[in-house]
Amino acid sequence: MDGIKNLLKKMLFPVTPVVVLAGIFFFIFLWAVIEIFSTTQASAFLAAIAIPISLFVFVLYGIERFIVRKINYRILFVGELILLLILPISFYYSVSMTDLNVTTEKSYFVVLFDSKENSLTDFKRTGLFGKELSVSHHIIHLDSSLYNNEALRIRVPETWREISNSHGQIKLSGKKINYRLYSTEENLNLTVDELLGELERETSEK
Numbered sequence: 001m002d003g004i005k006n007l008l009k010k011m012l013f014p015v016t017p018v019v020v021l022a023g024i025f026f027f028i029f030l031w032a033v034i035e036i037f038s039t040t041q042a043s044a045f046l047a048a049i050a051i052p053i054s055l056f057v058f059v060l061y062g063i064e065r066f067i068v069r070k071i072n073y074r075i076l077f078v079g080e081l082i083l084l085l086i087l088p089i090s091f092y093y094s095v096s097m098t099d100l101n102v103t104t105e106k107s108y109f110v111v112l113f114d115s116k117e118n119s120l121t122d123f124k125r126t127g128l129f130g131k132e133l134s135v136s137h138h139i140i141h142l143d144s145s146l147y148n149n150e151a152l153r154i155r156v157p158e159t160w161r162e163i164s165n166s167h168g169q170i171k172l173s174g175k176k177i178n179y180r181l182y183s184t185e186e187n188l189n190l191t192v193d194e195l196l197g198e199l200e201r202e203t204s205e206k
Helices: 002-012 015-037 041-067 073-095 144-148 192-204
Strands: 098-102 108-116 123-126 130-135 139-143 150-155 164-172 175-183
Touching: 015 041, 015 073, 041 073, 098 139, 108 144, 108 192, 139 144, 144 175, 164 192, 175 192
Parallel strands: 098 130, 098 150, 108 139
Antiparallel strands: 108 175, 123 130, 164 175
């Protein structure tokens, strides 16, 4: 009995943020093991994500229990607290997106990366690190630097189904311009070449 008490004491004391986190993930792990066999695809998917995260926390807990008696408790406590604050912030930053929300009455739209307008500074902040810009036109001009921005997510109208998209370069007003073309099932075979006349007129009017 004393052996069990001593083991529990070593496992739980001194209490640190990692101990609390490990306790939370212990119950998450139990839930995940049960849900992994669930017939619901969404639950099984979440469980499959939760299990490796839980195992990582348990490994972190094991390392922390080894060093807890070798480092000053206050320093370790504050250090863990800072680390546990930095990790989720870093995660949210890495998955944050720059959303271009498009609404249009037409069944297609084209994004031209040809201007200094609608640069990243024109996007409004949303959430902790995300940004968004809403437009309602079928010919959209964005800053050319956004073409290679991996965080840029172009969101089509919610009512669209069977979406087709293509990208490449076209020549407008003597300049090569990167573009992305999106259309619905009504225009699955639409190409940017078919829009060149309209694009030329729209660009020359700017």
